[in-house]
Every structure is written in C-alpha cells, then in structure tokens.
Amino acid sequence: xxxxxxxxxxxxxxxxxxxxxxxxxxxxxxxxxxxxxxxxxxxxxxxxxxxxxxxxxxxxxxxxxxxxxxxxxxxxxxxxxxxxxxxxxxxxxxxxxxxxxxxxxxxxxxxxxxxxxxxxxxxxxxxxxxxxxxxxxxxxxxxxxxxxxxxxx
Numbered sequence: 001x002x003x004x005x006x007x008x009x010x011x012x013x014x015x016x017x018x019x020x021x022x023x024x025x026x027x028x029x030x031x032x033x034x035x036x037x038x039x040x041x042x043x044x045x046x047x048x049x050x051x052x053x054x055x056x057x058x059x060x061x062x063x064x065x066x067x068x069x070x071x072x073x074x075x076x077x078x079x080x081x082x083x084x085x086x087x088x089x090x091x092x093x094x095x096x097x098x099x100x101x102x103x104x105x106x107x108x109x110x111x112x113x114x115x116x117x118x119x120x121x122x123x124x125x126x127x128x129x130x131x132x133x134x135x136x137x138x139x140x141x142x143x144x145x146x147x148x149x150x151x152x153x
Contacts, residue, residue, distance in 0.1 A: 014148050019031065059151055060126070061114050065079050065141065066142040067079075069102070069134065070105060080094055080131060128141070
C-alpha cells in the first residue's frame, strides 16, 4: 500500500460497481458496491459488498454514471455521493456532485475525474442520491462505477 498517494501495486487499485440492495441505514439510495478484481472476479472477502480494509483509506478519484428516464427528458439530474459513518449513518457529508442535462430521449451520463478525490475510511461508506431523481430501477440510475486506490491510514 502506498504512503505517497500513488498506488504502487495492482492490488491497491479499486474499481467499485454500484448494485441495487434493500433499504439502507444512511437514508440514501439503496445502492451498495462490489469490488471488481483485475482477473475479472469480485472481492467477497467482507461478504457480499466490499468495505475499506482496516488500516487503509480509499481515495475515490473517478466516477462513471449513466442515467435514463424518458419522462425527465431535457431536465437537470444531479448525482450526489456522500460519505457516511457506518455506526451513525446520520453522520455524513456530501463528497461529490455531478450534474447533467438529459437528452431529448431522457438519457445522459458521463465520466468525471477529480483532482484530489475524496477519502473513505474503514469506519465509513459511500451513499448515493439523485436529485430530483428517481434513482430507479427500472428508470433512473443505470450504471455507477467508482475508481480509486488504497493508501495507508
């Protein structure tokens, strides 16, 4: 694991894909994340969904997302990512926002890179929200991928 903020091993890179789950304690969208590994498998070491390992911090640097809702064609949609405390989910902060105007057919999305990114500790996790939404399914957020890396805590 890097102490400089630049990954020095392939295992320090993190690719997370948002997947639908049941209601969340954070009050945010029912989305959690799985980690994809370089060999095409998923990291299931923490159970079904991935969490930041102890003594590490995840730095999220890139976000890919796609939205589709024909009834909202031409409107502004804002993807918001929050970092929330796993023990006290009401303790949270907004870490990222991305706004798009949907096409005439109600589709949109993008890839966004951050200069500094945002950190997520083992005591926290990432919540998702769409404004005005809906989050979906079936209409709404279609894909959400986060990319980043692990550094020493």
